[in-house]
Amino acid sequence: MSSSSSSFKFKCFQCFFMLHVFAATSILSDNSSFNNFLDSAKSPEVFDWMISIRRKIHENPELGFEEFETSELIRSELDKMDIPYKHPVAITGVIGFIGTGLPPFVALRADMDALPIQEMVEWEHKSKIAGKMHACGHDAHVAMLLAAAKILKHHEKDIQGTVVLVFQPAEEGNGGAKKIVNSGALENVTAIFGLHIAPELPVGEVASRSGPILAGSGRFEAKISGKGGHAALPQHSIDPILAASNMVISLQYLVSREADPLDSQVVTVSKFQGGSAFNVIPDYVTIGGTFRAFSKQSFNHLRQRIEQIIIGQAAVHRCNAIIDFLDEVKPGYPPTINNGDLHEDFVNVAVNMLGINKVNSAVTPSMGAEDFSFYQEVMPGYWFWLGVQNALHKRLESLHSPYLEINEDGLPYGAALHASLASSYLLKHQQNVPGVERRYHGEI
Template identity: 75%
Template sequence: MCYFKFKWFHSLIIFHVLIATPISSLTESSTQLSTNFLDIAKKAEVFDWMVKIRRKIHENPELGYEEFETSKLIREELDKLGIPYRHPVAVTGVIGFIGTGTSPFVAIRADMDALPIQELVEWEHKSKIPGKMHACGHDAHVTMLLGAAKILKQHEKEIQGTVVLVFQPAEEGGGGAKRILHGGVLENVTAIFGLHMVPKLPLGEVASRSGPILAGSGFFEAVISGKGGHAAIPQHTIDPILAASNVILSLQHLVSREADPLDPKVVTVAKFQGGDAFNVIPDNVTICGTFRAFSRKNLEQLKQRIEQVIVSQAAVQRCNASVNFHDEVNPFYPPTVNNGDLHKHFQNVAVNLLGTSKVNVDMPPFMGTEDFSFYQEVIPGYFFMLGMEYDSSEPFQSLHSPYLKINEDGLPYGAALHASLAASYLIKYQQNVARVAGENHDEL
């Protein structure tokens, strides 16, 4: 495998030089690369290959850190393409390398895991695994990154640096991105790009924004304990259901009465479990939920207040409460914040590739969460949405729906965007390094 490390501080210096120079229009060479990549991705040879891969992955969904067959398929395809890789990283992850094997390094990422959902769409390639489904489009994400790999490998001699392919496990609550980072395989990367398919966005359109685009989130579980007994004699009990009800109402006040209405936050209780009979007050009740905000500061404040409210409100009803944020299982997800200079780069590439009318660079922020944010805390990163609407005449099915369908005609767009963003970034990077070196030489 051709993968050479260089000093991280040197990488940082070069990147600061890069972002200090505004990224305006792409050069002629990078523009040509972008145009050719979409044409190549739409060719029957590449498109049919991608469709076949996507359907195979869709038929065999695997949950987080269990993506062994998906990982095997990825490695087999990389072997066929002659692309070196590292495996395993973060249990099932695969990290591929295309280009010179030397700096600069730019990464493009796809998540691999499915969801514990029973697919209800009847079609030839329906999930073969009961209770598991690619209901978030990660099968398409893997396929599009493999498509980008195929295109980039065909143009490897034109790559001015190294493209790092990140096939990541466990995005759905498992913090797979964090474990990829801990594996040390991205320590020389100066930029990383990621995408997510959107079933509501028209085919081939993209949407994103500079700055915060997705919220950060945390998870909580609270056990409220009282004293059970017969429903006919509540005076002899300490009712945890009543206490939990008051807790839930009070938690809503954290947003409606304590939060700045111009700084969005969300607290949601999504699970309430307690009792086994209609006429017996249980000894305890469990409630679970999430909290979301667009800054780590606000997330920390919500976390503190959630625990205070639960414990205090339980005490008002003579109950005890314990709160667990399960940080070791469901890590604290930071907000997804897009780098401003990479936003300019994305806009240039996307407009050149798709046309101005297909590119929305003012997408409103969304309260959903993405673990791509872990990368962005240590590497300048950019995340965008890709339209893969199946049929606008059918009822809309959201992500995580057992009825989710995606338009496979969108696969070439994702593959081409991945490849174009990475290859043109490396060209621009090298041009800025050369320009700065020339300026320094003139000063000497």
């Protein structure tokens, strides 16, 4: 626990009649409040500071579970705002708290890690670390959550519960969210919201949906062992290349012949390594790839069948196969499934803030994956896309591109939505408990 969190002092909790609660929280409950949050996020005081944070993080990208400088920067800013926090959580993670310290608890999440990509954009704040880049916008995610914290801290006396700020490490394949969940740091949180920048979506627009929005994603790697020999005398060898080739073909039937056409699934073999000479049959071949589905049932079925096919085809071709789903190295991600009630809350907040024409509430699901899904396995969760389209560029780069550029004018919308979603949720689920003192709960 940080020195800041140990200094988190609570005053006596006072119970008000419902009329008084609504009067005290009028800034959070009427439609104008959403615009007030957006106005605050767009003010030079917040906007310029938020952009400077984003650019500082962009210049110094860190990979998963290595976000030590990013974590230090976050804690420094929280200290300046007198926001208590826990650290370390999941190695580099930071969990902050704003509000009464009492239920209900609602969480806002931002991921912190960069990617092993060399930035190709020449600009004043280009990555200073060779081979590392914030090519997925997590620098913007951190900046927006800090800005939301600044806004919420200003209205802390009106917050009916506790907002939990989750600065999470290692989203990019390492399952940092799973470590946060396993730490117990969010034990009593009853809902969590997260967002992700969308470079193809115009500034001021958002997109999401109820139910599945991103697929579950798993990896597999298999070593197929045979018996090497001269390519001119195949009868003296056991060819692992032939066995692996049949595996690749057979794996494609999982989607085309076994899956319901209305249940989108993917099996892709993206790695095939074996042999180094034209006239030599190798001793072994390695193949690997990914599988994805929108339901846990379909996801688990694919995993089971991939193993059966690889082991079975190896036996047919007199080879041996060892398959690894890499759970210990990079755990598979469950499907990201948005809670229906939180979807209604999101639509209400977003429409009030942005206007009905700026909210796509039935976006087409994507086969991409997000470890935000680990939170959704233990509590209601909601995840949405935020527009940061750079209209000045003719070519729109996708996430994970070394040429990715985002429009920083989109960041105030993310900060304001964070603040509005949290405060609105707490207002809706407020709990008045007479005679209970406010106190810090070690596990929330």
